[in-house]
Amino acid sequence: MLYTPAEIADLLSFGKRQFYRVYIPRGCPHQREENGHLWINGATFRRWYLEQYPKITLSENEAYCLACKKIVPMTNPEIKQKGSYIYRASTCPNCGHGLSKAHTNKRGEDDQSTKQVTG
Numbered sequence: 001m002l003y004t005p006a007e008i009a010d011l012l013s014f015g016k017r018q019f020y021r022v023y024i025p026r027g028c029p030h031q032r033e034e035n036g037h038l039w040i041n042g043a044t045f046r047r048w049y050l051e052q053y054p055k056i057t058l059s060e061n062e063a064y065c066l067a068c069k070k071i072v073p074m075t076n077p078e079i080k081q082k083g084s085y086i087y088r089a090s091t092c093p094n095c096g097h098g099l100s101k102a103h104t105n106k107r108g109e110d111d112q113s114t115k116q117v118t119g
């Protein structure tokens with residue numbers, strides 16, 4: 001499904017201006033009509049958005065692999081502690097690069113991850 005920047009902005013609760021100022025310059029995939037109107041494919045945008053903003057879109061069992069530059073599942077994570085910092089450690093199933101992620105039970109922290117655009 002194709003959306004206008006205003007619709008995408010509304011769905012994800014950010015201003016349309018941010019779309020033009022931030023996302024387009026960062027390489028957000030879009031189609032431009034002859035009359036200058038932009039169209040965004042919902043599924044393509046979501047995939048791109050997840051790559052650009054992994055921190056707020058990771059689910060409980062996912063981590064961002066810096067080597068693969070993408071989100072990967074955390075398999076059999078180990079809970080570790082460094083001082084007061086508790087984190088989970090695992091390795092990337094694709095490349096074996098070490099993954100770590102803060103371990104927290106706080107609810108509501110990842111509010112934005114529930115917002116999704118479907119295509």
Ligand SMILES: [Zn+2]
Binds near residue numbers: 068069072093096097
């Ligand atoms: Zn990897």
